[in-house]
Structure formats: C-alpha cells, structure tokens
Amino acid sequence: MMNIAIVCYPTFGGSGVLATELGKALAEKGHNIHFITYQQPVRLSGFHANIFYHEVRVPTYPLFDFPPYETALASAMVDVAINHNIDLLHVHYAIPHASAAYLAKQILAKQGKHVPVITTLHGTDITLVGRDKTYSPVVRFSMEESEVLTAVSDNLKEETYRNFNIDKPIEVIHNFVDIQRFNKRPVDAFKKLIAPNGERIIVHASNFRKVKRVIDAVKVFLKISETIPSKLLLIGDGPDRAEIESFTRSCDQGAEIKFLGKQEQMEDILPIADLFVLPSEYESFGLAALEAMAAEVPVISTNAGGLPEININGYSGYMSPVGDIDDMAKNAIAILSSDEKLLEFRKNAFQQASKFGIETIVPLYEALYFRFYTR
Numbered sequence: 001m002m003n004i005a006i007v008c009y010p011t012f013g014g015s016g017v018l019a020t021e022l023g024k025a026l027a028e029k030g031h032n033i034h035f036i037t038y039q040q041p042v043r044l045s046g047f048h049a050n051i052f053y054h055e056v057r058v059p060t061y062p063l064f065d066f067p068p069y070e071t072a073l074a075s076a077m078v079d080v081a082i083n084h085n086i087d088l089l090h091v092h093y094a095i096p097h098a099s100a101a102y103l104a105k106q107i108l109a110k111q112g113k114h115v116p117v118i119t120t121l122h123g124t125d126i127t128l129v130g131r132d133k134t135y136s137p138v139v140r141f142s143m144e145e146s147e148v149l150t151a152v153s154d155n156l157k158e159e160t161y162r163n164f165n166i167d168k169p170i171e172v173i174h175n176f177v178d179i180q181r182f183n184k185r186p187v188d189a190f191k192k193l194i195a196p197n198g199e200r201i202i203v204h205a206s207n208f209r210k211v212k213r214v215i216d217a218v219k220v221f222l223k224i225s226e227t228i229p230s231k232l233l234l235i236g237d238g239p240d241r242a243e244i245e246s247f248t249r250s251c252d253q254g255a256e257i258k259f260l261g262k263q264e265q266m267e268d269i270l271p272i273a274d275l276f277v278l279p280s281e282y283e284s285f286g287l288a289a290l291e292a293m294a295a296e297v298p299v300i301s302t303n304a305g306g307l308p309e310i311n312i313n314g315y316s317g318y319m320s321p322v323g324d325i326d327d328m329a330k331n332a333i334a335i336l337s338s339d340e341k342l343l344e345f346r347k348n349a350f351q352q353a354s355k356f357g358i359e360t361i362v363p364l365y366e367a368l369y370f371r372f373y374t375r
Contacts, residue, residue, distance in 0.1 A: 001030045002373055003085050005077065007101065008092040010041040013207060014287040015122035018152070018175050019092040020044050025178075025362045027051045034084055036076050038069070042264055054080050070096040070103075077104035081115050088116045088372055090365075091146075094126065095135060098142035105145075116372040119146040121170075123284030123305075124211075126160050140164045147372060153306030156284040171368070174309070175285045176361035177353055182294035186271040194258075194272065200230040200336050203273040203297070205266065205288045206280070208238025213302075215244055216279035216325055218257065220300065223329035225253045228336050232257045235269065270295035274342060275332055281322050283307050293317075293353035298345035300332045316352040317345065 004026060008019035020043035023033040027050050034052045035041060044053065056076045058067040077100065080086060089104070091097035101117045108115050119142070126139075143149055143160075149170045151157040157170045195201050202221055206212040214234065221232040234244070234257065241259070248254040263269060270276070276292035278301040283289075285306040289299045293310070299317035301307050302324075313319045318331035335345050 001032065002087045002369060003032045003034070004369065005034045005036055005080055005084075005086045005089045006092070007036045007073070007077065007089065007097045008041065010035075010037045010039045010044075014152075014175065014285065015093045015120075016041055017043055017287060018122070019090075019120075021176070021178065021358070022090075022362065022365060023051065024048065025358055026366065029362075029366065032084070034080050034086065036073070036080055042262075045264070052084070070100045073097070073100040074103040074107070077101060078107050081108055081113065082111070086115055087374075088118060088369060090118045090120065090369075092120045093122050094119060094139050094143060098146060099138050102142045102145045116147040117145075118148045118150065118368065118372075119143060120173075121149065121151045121156055121160060121284075123152070123156060123282075126156060126163060126284075136164070140166060144168050148368060150368070152285045153309050155306040155309065159284075159305075173364045173368070174356055174361060175287045175290060176356050176358045177287075177290045177294045178358045179294050179350075179354055182267045182270060182291055182353075183296065183350065184267060184271045187268075190268075191272040194233070195231050197229065199256075200224075200228055200274045201233065201272055202230055202275045202277055202332070203233045203235065203270065203292065204277045205235035205263075205292075206238070206278075208236050208240045208244070210240060211281045212238075212240075213279045213281055213322070214240055215247060216323065216328070217277045218244060218248060218251075219325045220277055220279065220328045220332060221257070222251060222253055223325065224332050224336065225256060227333050230256065230336075233260055233269070233273070234258065235260045235263050235266070237262050266291060267295070270297055273297045274336060275300060276317075277328070277332070278302070278307070279322070279325075279328060280304055280307075286310055290353055290356055293349040296346040296350045298335055298342070298349045300328050300335075302328075310352065310356065312348075312352055315345075316349040 009016040020041040027033045058072040098119045204217040248257045283305045302322045303319040320327040
C-alpha cells in the first residue's frame with residue numbers, strides 16, 4: 001500500500017470536495033493518505049485510522065504585506081514527505097499547489113528522495129486565474145514539470161491546450177460521486193417542513209460567484225412558480241449573495257426562496273429536491289449537478305464547459321444556452337408538470353450519475369499512482 005500526500009483547497013469548491021472524497025476512498029482501500037492544507041477539509045469528518053491531516057502554518061511578520069503561503073506549503077510538503085515516507089504528491093488545482101510541489105520536489109531531490117507529482121486541473125485554475133499574465137508562466141512551467149497532468153473533463157483538457165502552449169499529454173479522469181451516499185430516501189418530515197402544501201422543491205448550490213449566475217436560477221424559479229407552486233432553496237455563500245438576497249426581497253415570490261448558507265451534508269438535502277438548477281456561465285465539470293443526479297434529482301443546466309459530458313439533454317434533464325432563462329424555465333416546467341414525467345427523469349438522472357460512480361473512477365487514479373510506485 002502507498003503513502004500518498006494530497007494537497008487541495010479545503011473549502012466547499014469542487015476541487016476540494018473531489019480531492020477529499022478521493023483520499024477517503026483510497027484510505028478505505030488501505031492506502032495511507034496525508035492531506036496537506038491550511039485547514040481541515042470540509043468533507044473530512046470523523047476518525048479514519050489511515051487518514052492524516054497536516055496543517056500548513058504561515059507565520060506573519062511585519063515585513064510581509066502578504067504571508068508567503070506557497071513557501072510555507074512547499075516546506076510542509078517536504079516535512080511530510082520525509083517524515084512519512086511519501087511515495088507521491090497529488091496536487092489539486094494548479095495555483096499555487098503545482099508550483100509549490102515543484103519546489104518541494106527539488107528540495108527533496110537534493111536530499112536523495114524522489115517524489116513524483118501528479119497535478120489535477122479542475123477549472124478556474126486554467127480557464128480564469130491561470131490565464132492571468134501574472135501567473136501564467138509559473139502555471140505553465142509547473143504543469144510541464146509534473147510527472148502527470150490530469151483534467152476532470154474533456155472540455156477542460158481542450159481549454160488547457162487552448163490557453164497554454166504545452167506539449168505535455170493530459171489524461172482525463174472525470175469527477176466521481178459516491179452513489180450510495182446520495183441515493184437516500186427523502187425524509188418526509190423534512191420535505192413537509194419545506195413544502196407543507198406539496199410544492200415542488202427546486203435547489204441551486206454554488207459558491208455564489210459571477211460565473212455561477214445565481215440570479216438566473218432565481219429568475220428561472222420565478223417563471224416556474226407562475227405555473228407550478230414551488231419553493232427554491234439556495235445553498236452556499238459567496239460575493240454575490242447580498243445582491244441576490246436584495247433582489248429576492250423585491251420579488252412577489254420572495255418568501256418562497258430560502259437561503260440555507262453553506263451546507264456540509266448535501267446528501268441530507270438533495271433527496272428532498274425535485275429539480276436542480278445550474279445556470280453557470282462555465283463549469284469545467286459540474287460536480288454539484290452530478291451529486292444531485294446521484295440523489296435522483298434531474299438537472300436544468302446551461303450547455304457550458306463540461307456540463308454536456310454529464311447532463312444528457314432530454315434524458316437526465318435539459319440544457320440551454322447561457323442566459324436563456326425562458327428556455328430553462330420551459331424545460332423545468334416540462335419535467336415538473338406531471339409526477340410520471342418527473343419520475344422518468346429521476347430514474348434517468350440516477351442512471352447517468354451511476355456512470356461516474358466512485359467504484360468506477362477511483363481505480364483509475366489508483367492505477368495512475370501505481371505507475372510511479374517503486375517500493
């Protein structure tokens with residue numbers, strides 16, 4: 001069994017969720033997993049005998065306007081690699097993890113220890129932040145210096161080649177979902193509390209940033225509610241929340257919209273939903289949509305980025321052009337208008353999600369790791 005170090009952001013974003021779930025799944029297979037980040041990942045709860053968390057501490061000094069996290073992270077990687085005999089580093093999200101891993105690898109090489117680095121690209125590290133001229137030379141270099149580059153969708157692979165002049169092959173390993181975790185029977189009492197009169201329950205979950213176009217989810221809901229009595233649950237938090245809350249207060253149906261904030265236990269909420277709305281301007285994959293589908297919730301989404309790789313139009317839900325609120329609302333009403341149609345889409349959504357089950361995808365990562373396992 002291997003000693004694997006995983007570096008990720010510990011927040012609610014897709015890259016951190018995927019990295020944490022991957023580590024937990026690998027630990028269940030007997031590998032020793034060492035998470036290295038600045039706080040405990042949100043999906044890492046409970047005690048696991050072979051999962052270890054190493055906090056990156058960044059001392060503050062008056063000299064630094066901005067504490068040098070990347071340097072502290074590289075040092076933490078070196079410390080963990082030496083003291084826990086790490087076989088490989090798997091870093092998620094290129095900035096700054098891949099460059100910190102390169103630095104750590106060079107330090108370790110000076111001490112006679114070779115630690116391969118696998119970098120997984122997740123989205124905005126390539127399509128937004130990484131393209132900034134401030135970062136792009138370092139991002140490109142650190143990607144080239146990784147032993148292996150992976151991307152979570154075919155779309156992201158093509159975006160990477162389009163945005164960066166790199167020759168290195170990119171292997172696509174899609175995001176995954178733990179079907180058993182999300183495929184729960186809805187709690188009737190919980191659903192009754194949210195929708196006491198049998199209203200349809202519509203859910204959106206994201207980090208409330210511009211790219212997620214959360215206001216479009218609200219507008220789609222308002223059009224749905226003109227025809228079908230419904231409730232909207234908005235899960236998450238972020239820079240756009242105040243603006244969206246202000247908008248909902250001015251709406252006639254504002255009382256039917258609930259802001260739930262950040263939620264760790266999505267598997268307890270999604271099963272009560274009838275529809276998941278994801279109107280993003282771009283999604284490298286769409287993990288939130290996949291988790292909804294695993295809970296038998298059909299998805300109304302845009303056709304942006306990697307979403308067509310998971311949401312099959314007319315089968316697991318519907319896709320529309322970015323910003324086409326009328327089309328998204330029309331498609332949503334088509335699904336919600338009858339129990340029979342909704343049940344059909346629920347079953348289809350679950351079948352589509354099953355193609356990305358944890359038992360299918362995790363062995364692909366494991367096989368990738370064993371290519372570099374030398375002990």
